Amino acid sequence: MINNTVIHHFYYSAKFSSFSKAASFLKTTQPSVSASIIALEKKMGTKLFERQSHGVRLTPAGSDIYLKAEAVIISLNEMNSALSQINRKSVVKIATQPRLYEKYLSAKLTPEFIEEFFIQINTGELATIKGWMDSGDVDLVITEGIFHNHPIFEHVDELDNLKFFWAKKRGIEFATPIPTFVHSDVWNHWHDLSECMYNNPNFRKVMVIDTPDFSCKLIERGMGIGLLPEQIILNNDMLEKCLGPTEGDIDGPIAIYVNQERKLELQQIGLIDRIISSSSE
Numbered sequence: 001m002i003n004n005t006v007i008h009h010f011y012y013s014a015k016f017s018s019f020s021k022a023a024s025f026l027k028t029t030q031p032s033v034s035a036s037i038i039a040l041e042k043k044m045g046t047k048l049f050e051r052q053s054h055g056v057r058l059t060p061a062g063s064d065i066y067l068k069a070e071a072v073i074i075s076l077n078e079m080n081s082a083l084s085q086i087n088r089k090s091v092v093k094i095a096t097q098p099r100l101y102e103k104y105l106s107a108k109l110t111p112e113f114i115e116e117f118f119i120q121i122n123t124g125e126l127a128t129i130k131g132w133m134d135s136g137d138v139d140l141v142i143t144e145g146i147f148h149n150h151p152i153f154e155h156v157d158e159l160d161n162l163k164f165f166w167a168k169k170r171g172i173e174f175a176t177p178i179p180t181f182v183h184s185d186v187w188n189h190w191h192d193l194s195e196c197m198y199n200n201p202n203f204r205k206v207m208v209i210d211t212p213d214f215s216c217k218l219i220e221r222g223m224g225i226g227l228l229p230e231q232i233i234l235n236n237d238m239l240e241k242c243l244g245p246t247e248g249d250i251d252g253p254i255a256i257y258v259n260q261e262r263k264l265e266l267q268q269i270g271l272i273d274r275i276i277s278s279s280s281e
Helices: 002-017 020-028 030-044 060-088 098-105 113-119 126-135 186-190 201-206 212-220 230-232 263-269 271-279
Strands: 047-052 055-058 091-098 119-123 140-144 153-169 226-229 239-241 250-259
Touching: 002 020, 002 030, 002 055, 002 060, 020 030, 055 060, 091 098, 091 126, 098 119, 098 140, 098 153, 113 119, 126 140, 140 153, 140 271, 153 212, 153 230, 153 271, 212 226, 212 239, 226 230, 230 239, 250 263, 250 271, 263 271
Parallel strands: 091 119, 091 140
Antiparallel strands: 047 055, 140 250, 153 226, 153 239, 153 250
16 A cells, blocks of 8 residues: 555655755755655655756656546545544524424425535524524524624525414413413513514404414413414314404515624525525516
């Protein structure tokens, strides 16, 4: 086995017709280059260079080896270049809810797309995503609702609208529709769905909704009514549609948010535009 150092010593000695010039280019010593050539000639069982007073030149056997060495050097340079590009790339962490991943991203983020942009997908419900956002652990977020004044993330665009419908537990009747109350620290701080509902001041005062999955569990227990995507209602035998404090269904925007620290970088590589355009197809 001939190591890469010996190949480099041989190749550049032939290229420059000089052991000393090869040593200077490779930032090593002339005796080290000479020793590599002698060891290589011994291994090959033939002379590779003719030593002259003003340098060296390849023998016929050396010329044959030179072509092979050149191919190896080109391959090594290409590999080093590719590794450098990879090392300069940073992983792009995208966070979204599982159902939105299925609807908006799974068909778009092909293996080639993920490899091109070094993408890592993180899925979770709103409380989990909020934690990732607040700690800066993700770069792009695609989720439901318009979030304003987040210290780290900036609202970039709306990709689509998701329809929410009022739901209640089967077999329970309410004299007056009662909103489902859910712990609102996460919601009030981060996700104000009232902005994409009808502008009803009384409704805005009483309606607090958290993640559909959590709201679904409370509605199943008969604790009130709440907004859920239609698919969740239809797939749950305990739930049915009902009238709510507002008339009709509600459009909830699906929006994309970017970590402000990486916004310029992600715009320059075109990742955000690719996701927006892909989602609108």
